[in-house]
Structures are given as structure tokens and as C-alpha cells.
Amino acid sequence: MVRRSLAGAGAILVVLGVAAQAAAVSGPLPGSPVAGPARQVLATEHTDAFSVFMDDGRLSLATMADLGSRRGVRLDPDATVFHVTDDARRAAPTGSAFGFLGVAPGAPVHVIPQAYTPGILWAGWNTERVPASAVGGPIRLTVEDVRGPGAVEIYESGVDGPQRLLSSRDRGLRSLAVPANTHAHASWVFTEPGVYRITVGASTTTPQGAPLRATSRTYVFAVGGSSLEAVPTQVQIAGRTAGEGQVALTADVGWAARDQGWAPGGRVTFVHRAGGVETDLGHAPVSAGQAQLTAAPPGGGQVLARFEPTEAQLVGSATSAALPNPVAATTPQITGVSPGYAPGETAELALEGHEALGAARAVWVVQPAADEAWTQDGWALSVAVDESLDGAQVTAALEAEDGTRLGETPAVTLRLAPAQEPSPAPTTSPPAEAAPEQEPTVPPSGDPVPAPDPEVPEGSGAPSPAGGATTTTAAVECIPTAVTETVEAGQVDVVTEGHLDLGPTIQDGSLVVAVKDDRSGTQVWRSPGELVLHLGEAARTPVPAGEDFSFLGTGHVWAIPLAQRTGVPWLGWNTQHPTIAGRASGPMTLTLESVDGPGSLAVYSLDSFGGVGDRYFGTVDGFPRSTSVPVGAAGVHVHGIWAFTAEGIYRVTVGFSGTVDGAARSGTAVMTFAVGDVDPAGAAQASTVTRYVGRTPDGEECELDASQAGGGLARTGLADQTLVDLGVVGGALLAAGLALTALSAVGREPRRRTPGR
Template sequence: MLATGHADLVSVFLGSGTLTVAGQSDVDRKATRFDPARTTVNVTDAALRPAPGSPAYDFLGVPAGTPIHVIPQTFQPGVLWAGWNTEAIPRGALAGDSVDITLNQARGPGLVEVYLTGLDGPERVWSSRNPGPRTLRTAVPTHAHANWAFTAPGVYELEFVASATAASGAPLVSAPVRYVIVVGPLAAAPTRTTLDVAETVGGLRLTGRVSGGPAHLDGGVPTGWMEFHRHYADRDDVVDHVAVDGGSAVLPVPDEPDALGYTARFVPAFHDLVAPSESPTVANPRAPPGAIVVGVRDRYTAGDTITATALVTPAQPDHTISWWTRKGSTTTPRGTTGVLTITATTDLDGAELGYDLIDTKGNAVASARAVPLRVSPAPPPTSTSPTTGPTVGPSTTTTSGPGAPPTTTTEPCVATEVTRTVRPGEVEVVTDGHFDYGPVIEGGTLTARVKDDRQGTPTWRDPSGYVFHLTDTARTTPPAGSGYDFLGSGPVWTIPLTQRPGIPWIGWNTQHPSVLGAVTGDVTMTLESVNGPGKLAVYGQDPFGGVGDRYFGTVEGFPRSTAIPAGRSGVHVHGVWAFTAPGSYSVTFAFTTTANGRPLTTKSTLAFHIGPGDPAAARPASTVVDQVGRTPSGQECALGTRGLADTGASGDVLFGLIVAATLLIPLGLLLTNVATLAAARRRR
């Protein structure tokens, strides 16, 4: 079950010439792939909010003020943060480096709308009621997030399919994949199971039927298996399991003259969505005389209700049932009806439950085999706090430098510093792709690195090697009265909340394994200074376009620092970066934390160039310190494959501290992300 933290719900993979749609979530420091067909996604009431009154959000299809659930586009602790991802597909493998992700079908008690928010209003991505927003053409590689709105609580089914054209020209289409999303409190829907036992030539035909289940899951017909049980005077056994088809399961069985009765138990395919149930025991029409106890579970928790049924063959309507429990030498009368109901208490743990059959003269003419009772104490009330996880790239081993294969030596691979000077004009000017900025512990010292996800496998690099260039693609003007008065009345250049073509997408994180292994509290990220022609504001947005969290900035009313949790899995955050004037900026940050009981701090500078001019001039000559893999004998090796001696990271975290030996990439090699919405394909 997935309810909090970071998840790329719709992730597209390419392997052996086949496209596959699956999910990825952050578990214990790494991205873990999951099968949507076997995973329940829960949008809890932490995502509940009133629908907006702005006409721009009329596409939500509900009146203003209606309570709806919205997975936000911006990371919020304790709320699921859902997006999509194509970073696992190698660049050049698909024509145009793009893939179409289509919402093939959507069923549920309300409407589903997935949309992006920005200063220029909402942009729809997928819609359950409008055939227009059904297909998203997204670039390779892309990692994006949006708002996911559900207008009514209940169970939803969303089916996605991916399609593309291979570089060879061959069409590629994935198998459709179903996502089950529970909106609101997660509770298993009750079911009801019945059993019919019919005589056949030489045997019996057992027919189990189940009803109930969420109306919008599998068409309201529960899926799973029917488990048929057979009861004897001295034992019980399982006859067989049969898959439920259309709500029923049929099992022919040979004649068993010693069997007193049969029971059908429904075993659901989704235990967290559909509850199991058991039929009343039905007597074998050819049963010999006997008495048994049926309906008692293997274990109870104190406070549960124990329901037991007396099955007597042949039926003796004029006889009386005398129930009892026995523990040690103490026997306690419990009732005289055919069905006994008592409350499970811990003093019943280890007791036996049975009954005597009393005739009209008061004589015990038969005794049922006693069944044991197992009762566990009720668990104490607990309060849980949601955990959040990092965004981690695919676990792919890379070499320590361009074109250098991993060595086969068994020597340890040690993170080794390589220092070089970057002259003006030699820096890499970045206009596209996904990056995160965050702390790394190297040799016991805190430093800042940029996590570069553009090649699928993340690398951690010195910030001094980059200039992030925001061209006029990032230029916009906040509408008057929109609540963004702190940006002024003129144009601003923004890095938006989700990845867009032609704009570098920069976030911040505490996801490096060296940090996760040493820091248990928060990392404080402080904006030390901004040197440039304008001001900077970094903030979140709520799902309806309003200003969300104010992280840091130099405009009035903005703080200078933000706390980033580390914990077991770290945190990955994106915000809007808004610059109020064109030109070159040097933005200096400090990271401060306590690791392994020692206070640590570091400072570094991000360079931005806004608008026209020479971006490379934004970064003066600087010394860059990169980390590469070296064995003690000096051989190049891939960090993360045989341990990270000086980073504090575990060797099984393959993405590790992987840093290329050089940062210099030809300026003409720019990413060509395409994240525009395409015309919807016809529903299959």
C-alpha cells in the first residue's frame, strides 16, 4: 500500500525492445519498482480541500467549496507526491526521444483530473471525462509532478498505456496497466459468501458465490479464490481452491460418506480493499450421524466477537445444544442456541469450545469435538508519523569517467578527489533537464553537490561546473491581483514546479546515501546571498495556483532558510525559482547539519543567467573538486560497486557517489525535452 512520500506512479521502461509501464516509489534510500496491479494507492484525507471558485478550474466539474482530494504538485509532508518518469529509457532509443503516456480508461465514483499549475493558470494533462486531455507526450528523460484531483471518495481504476516509435522506426506499445487508487479512508469492503451443495452421480457439486466489494473495482464483482473446506467429526481439511469467475466458483467432489458438512471461504485478491468472508456450513446430504463446531477462526484479538455454529447431522430440531468452554479443570456453560456469540477475552486464550447434544429427556446423546481458542491481547494505541522518501535514479552501474569500463579488480573502490580549474567560458551552460542540489558527506566533511539526472543514471557534481540559463522560454508576467505581488509588476523568469522543455528543473534534497547514513535530524539550507540585477523568490504553489510554502528569497516577506528532513529515506523538494530581472546571478547557500554527533557546515554558489547575453560569463574562473572512483593501486573503478570507503554509503546503493571525471560537455549538446500535450488518442 502506498499513501505517503514520493512516487513516480506512471514510469515507463524500455527493455528488449518492449515498453513497460510500472510504478516507482522511494523505499529505504532507493527507488523501488512496483507492480501497479498488486499495489493499492491511498489518497488520504490529508489531501482533502475545498474546490476553488475561480472559473479557470471549472474543468474540475464540481461547485466551488465542494470537498475534493488533490495530490499536490508540490511536495507536502504526510501526503502522497505523485508524478511520472521516463528517466530509465536511454537517450536515442526512441524516435524524437519522446513517449506518449495515455490514460486509457478511468472508472470511479467521481471525476479524475490531472493538471499542472503555474503563474499562467492550470494546464490539463489527463481527464476522466474529457476526451481531449488523454495523451501526454513527454520527453526522454523526464521526471515530472502534477496535481491529481479526485472529486469524490471511493475506489478508482485508472488504466495507462505507453506508446512510442523505436529509433529503428518500429512502433512500440506497452500492455495496458491498471492502477487501483483509494480516495479517502482505506477500509476493506465487506463481502458475503454463500455455498450450495448439490448431489450428483457419485459425488457432490459445491458452488460458492461471493458478492459485495467496491462498485468501481472489477465492476463491483470481487476477485480472488474460493477455498472449500470439508468437516469430519474428528478433523477439518481443505478440499481445494478455485478461482472466482463472475462472483462464483464451482468444485465437483467425489462422495465422502464420512464428511458431515462443507464451508466456502472467499480469499480476496486485494485484502486491503475487499474483506474475506465465509459461508455458513452446509450439511452433507449423505452425512452420517455426527456433531461438529464450525465457524471458529484460528485466532482472535481481545474484543473480537467469536461466533460458533453447531452442525448436527441428521438435523435434530427437538434436541438442545449445550455450549461450554473448558480451560484446565474448569468448565463454563456458554449458551443453548444453535449459534453461539461471545466476546473474545484474554482469559479464553488456550480454552476449548464445544457443546453437548441433549435429547428431550435431558440426556447427552452426542458431544462435538472441542476446538481450541486463541486470543491475543489488543494492541496498545499508537500514533504514526508519515515518512518521506528521496527521489532516486535507476540502480545502474556507471564508470568513473567517460568511456572507462569498470575494472575487474577485487580492490575496494575509494571516492577520490580530483581538483581542476574551470576557466570562464568552459563551464557547462544548462538549459534543460532535471537537477537536485544538496549536501554530501565526503571524507567526514560536508560539501554541496548537484545531482544530474539527465543521462538516466544520476551523477553528483560540483556546482561550480554549471551555469543554469533561463531563456525567454521561462519568462512570464504574474497577473494583477493573483497574490504574487511580491514579484513586482513586471516580467519574471521562473523555473516552474514541474519539468518543462527549455528550462532547467532544479530542486533540492537530502537523498545522498552518505547523508542518510549519518544525519538523523534536519539539514538547514540557508540563502546566504544573491548577487545579481534583481531579486529571487523560491516558493511552492497550492493545487489551485495560490502561493504555497515560502522556502527562501530576497523579496520582502520571504525567509532566508528552510529545513529539509533527512531521516531514513531523505526528502526531495521542488519549488518555483523566480528571478525579477535579466542578467547574471551568483546565489550562495549554506548547508548546516549534525552528522554522527558532529556539527557540519558548507557553503557553495549556484550560477544563473537570466535572459539574453553570454551565460558562460556568469561563472568566473573557479576550482572544481570532483569525486571519482580509484582503487588503492590507482585503477579507475565504478563507485558503488564495491563499497564507498569515505562516503558513509552502503555498497549496495548502486547510484552512490557517481561523479564523472570531467564536467565539460559541448555546449551544443543540449537536452531537447518535449513535454507538450498532444491530441488524445482514441480510447481502446
């Protein structure tokens, strides 16, 4: 190997031939866009993934989510991805009861929990936007297809074992009957990390029996990772057939590691590389994992393929190895030049197309940008590229046996690759709200485009549906007016079932503990003194075996379960009253002040595999006497199990405290429970209650809105409030044999539940 100094050699650029411009014969036009718009990422939010709507008499499927202070935002599934992060990774439980998961005990799985867990996606389904009067029976959710790297199992956790609801493994568990006006949660298990596509349909009938069917939608769940990352792919050139100056190129596109169960979509760009210069030959769409293109590249050099995914959030891009161009070079040229090198990386350069000249040897001429040129003999050149060679031009002089100069290749340039700047932190712009049967749009500003509300109240000042002029009716002031009255013992309402929540309110500057009563369908805040909650035979259940539940003692207990059950009051607590939500500084504290009764009380939740979860408060050993309840902009809504250890009458004093409107406030109230085989009427006591009613300045009756103290709260459900239920949330969960039945944290007499199919 000889290196010779050759001053001014960089000026000798005798070009013996110019490569022909590449011409694509088939495929989309170069530069055509491929990546679709970014999806809204839901990773820690409360969402009803499968949400059913009745839009102008038509059944439709979408998604709803609580986003910040915005509750029940309607989203298009095609523009949404549900991210189940590694914070949801759990070890699969032991025991045969969970054998249906199909993984070994202790194997890692990802679980969307049935119970709300901060920092983890909380997904359910919802039919609250379908009036019961509009349908002739339950709505059947059908899982039509599941594609992903593993299995998906959706089930309820109970101390009598898990109750499977939907499964990708078992085709007999592909549909679920859900009554109208229902909001439910269960555990979702994904057995492998990756991207899952779940296609769901919804169907029911009209009251007259005519079929109603929603257009099926596909819901995308990305499982694993702390942030949303694209699944790596690979592309390789599988075929290169030359003929008459053209080359037929075929590229295979697939997953770099674990198969995802579905083929990545996008396009492949075929590229010709010669002398460090890359020229696009054309694009071809990927179909069934393959892309094909016929092109007319210049002779010599190399060809390679680049895969560009349609969904760059979910699917990674890839570049193939460069392979020799099957179209031979007709003029001398340098091959093997990369567009950019890392500092110290070796450039491996070679010659092709020189055979026609009959050259006996080649002399490489390297001309650094700021130094003297140097030469090296040989048919190949291997050189480490550093800063001194950044921008260097390289040619190869071809000589005969006697040293006669036969010609010289075109110059190529060695360049260092530009330093990569750190990627900016990902941002998530507010999502578009999906209007009925139309795609959501996000303008360049990223501000959401709200969906039109199909129900515009008269006199609201909103534009008419046809876009006509607005009409405004002068508002009449409705004043909250306190009315104090005595509720006699015989007038107390005995509650045997239905949804109620304890919660703090502010009335006349004081914190008053009230009960939000949802049983009639119209939510009303009531005084606890007006109610007796009766836990009868339907609430009686045996204490489960196991040390975890030893705090309940032995025998039986009477329990308000984690999920709504016919014949049992369903009591939770919330911080959603408009005088509290968005006005509290920090959380509110719910305190069990005292329990006057024949036994003990324990209030707690379950984990995803049926064990004891959070211990909220109680009088049993090991339980605290208070729990912190978040508030935030919209408040939260929590359900737990209330277990009483003995029959009798209980008077339970609870209190809420916190800082509201800048002032420390607190208040207490007494809840009365008639537990077991006792007369609930005998538990009733006369009490003085204060109601707030609406009155105009003229003394006429009027209806208070939800923002006024003591007024009705917006209707319960994801559509109108942030829910942080620790279990199944919503209306009638037992109609039509629906399996979303009691998830009591305590056992019951052995019996199995049969889900609606």
C-alpha cells in the first residue's frame, strides 16, 4: 500500500460518465404523505372505551374520557390509543381459578384494574347515552376480532373467584348483554406487551323489535413501556430482478421481534445509493407485509428500502441493508459511500464499472477540505473518517500497466453525520370531540373542535340546528332558599337498593355533609337524617377464608358490595358537589368519627385478583379511621365495600374536612343502617333537616341549577363528571342476566353467576 502526496489533485475531476436520473415506473408519487394524524393518548385517565350512543335514532360506538376538568369528552376510536403502561404490570396469580389467563403463575401481565388506581388507565364501558325507553332490551357488545401479541381477558374479581366476561381465547366469551343506562368496570388483562386491536360491535332492538346495529369500531391498546413507543419493525429487500435497464424490487416488511398479530401498514421507499448520493426510485404501498416497485435506476451502486409506517406513534420505521444494484455500472464510479459517518467510523469504498477501461490499477486521491491531498493504491479504500476528513473529496484515477492515465471517477464526498439533537418531550394536544357519525378534527392550533350537541335547550341562545339566528330568553333569577322542616320517624325513607353517595357541600358558608340520591334518575342532595339504609338478606355473605380477611372475624357479615347489586343499597362517597369541586385546596378528608351499633364496621376495596385492596376506614383492627379523597377540578367518586359484622341498628357518624374557598371547613352527619333481620322502621328517628329550594324574587318556585348551593348535581356518570369508582359504576347492572354483579370483598354462599350472552 503506497500513500503519495499529490498537490492540487482535488482539482482534477475528469468525469467519464454521469449517472442517469432514476425514473420510477410504478408506485405513488415521491413525496406523497404517509403518516396519519397523531392519536389522543389515554394513559392515566378514566375512560369508557366502549361507549354506546343513540344518535338521532341510530346506534353508534365511540369512546368517552375524563380529560382534566372536562368530563365525558366524546372521542373517535380511530383517533385514540389506550396506553397500558408498565405501572400496570403485575405478576399473574397462583391457583387454578386464574388458569384461563394462559400464563404461568408469577408471569408478568399488564392489568387495567377494575378498581381505580392512581396513575393507571381505568377503562370500562358505558351505555348511559342510550335511553332505556329507546330500546327494546339490553345492548349486546360483541368482540368481533382481537389482534395482538398475546391474549386479552376481561373479568370481574370476587372472593368466589373471577367471573370471565370477554375473552380473545374463548370464542364463547365474545359478547356481553349490557342494559341501557349502564356504566361498568372490570379487570382487563393483556398477557404480552405490544399493540392490540380490538374490534367491537353493538346491537339491540327498538321497542317495536326492529334491529339496531352500530358500525363496528376498532379500539387500539398499546401495552407496556413508561411512555408510548413505536413497536420496532424490519424491512429487507427480498427480490432484485434486472431486465432491459429496469429492476423489479420487492421488500418484505415485518416486526423486528414479537409478532403483533397484525401487519404494519405504510409504504416502502426504494432508494439508489452511489457515490454517497441517494436517489429515491419511488414508493410502493405495503400490502400483506410486502411492497413491490419497478424502476429504472442508474447502473452500479446499491439499492435499499425504507419503510415508513402510517401510524408512526405505534409502528416504528426501518431501513434495509444496502444490496448491490443488479443493473451494472457502465462507467467507473465509487461505491460504498454513506451519507454520513460517525466520528472514527470506517468508510469502506470500492470501484465498479472500471473493467471496460482495461485498467491495471487504481490510485485513490483523498483531498481533505483543509489539508493537502494524499493518495493510496488499490481497488478498494478503507479509511477512518474523523473531523479532518469531514468534507473531503475522493476520486480514483485509473491507470494502464505502463502508468498511462485512462480516466478518473466522479468525486464523492466524505461527511460526518450531524449530531442528533435530543428529541423534544412528547406533547398531547387536546383531542377532537367526535360528533355523531363524523370524524373528529384538530385544527393546527391543537384546540379541540367540540362536537355539536344534538340536544339544545330552548332559550339557550345557541344557534338553531340549521344555522339560523339565535334567540335568547331573559333569565329569571332563581335564588337558593333555605327551608327547615322536621322529618318525623314515619316519614324517613328506607333505602333497600340504588345508588347514593356521601359528600361535602357548602351551605351558607358552612360545610354540610349530604347524600346524593340517584335512585329516581334525577339526582337530589338530601340530608342523611332522611334516610335509613337497610342491609337485608341480600347483603348477608360468609366471611371468606384466608388471613387477608381475618379482620372480619368468622361466620357471616352484611356488606354493601363493590358493585351495585339488586336488593342492597350501593353507598359511595364523592367530592363532586359544585360548591366543592374546583374550589378545594387539596384533598378532603373523610373521617369515621364513631360507630354506635352491635358490631364493627370495615370499609375497603379489592385488588385485581380478589385480594384485599385499600383499607379506607373502619373500627376493626388494622383499619385507619380516615381516608383522603381527591378533589381537583371536577371532584372524584369512590365506591368501597361496607361490611358490618353483626345484625342490628348502627348509627355511623362521618365527617368531611378540608380547605374550601381558602378557609378550613368541616362538618359531620349521622348515617343510619338497619343491618340484618331487624325492622328498619324501628331505626328511624325524627330529625330536623334543611332543604334548599328555588324561589324567584317574587316568591315563585323555580329550579336551581347544579352550581347553586344545595342544588342538584349534574347527572351521575362519565358523561357529566369525573368518576373514580373502585368497581363497577353505573345503573342497573343485573338486567338481562348481566354478569356485572356483586364484587363483594367478602364471600357469599357458594353460587356461580351467569353472564348475559
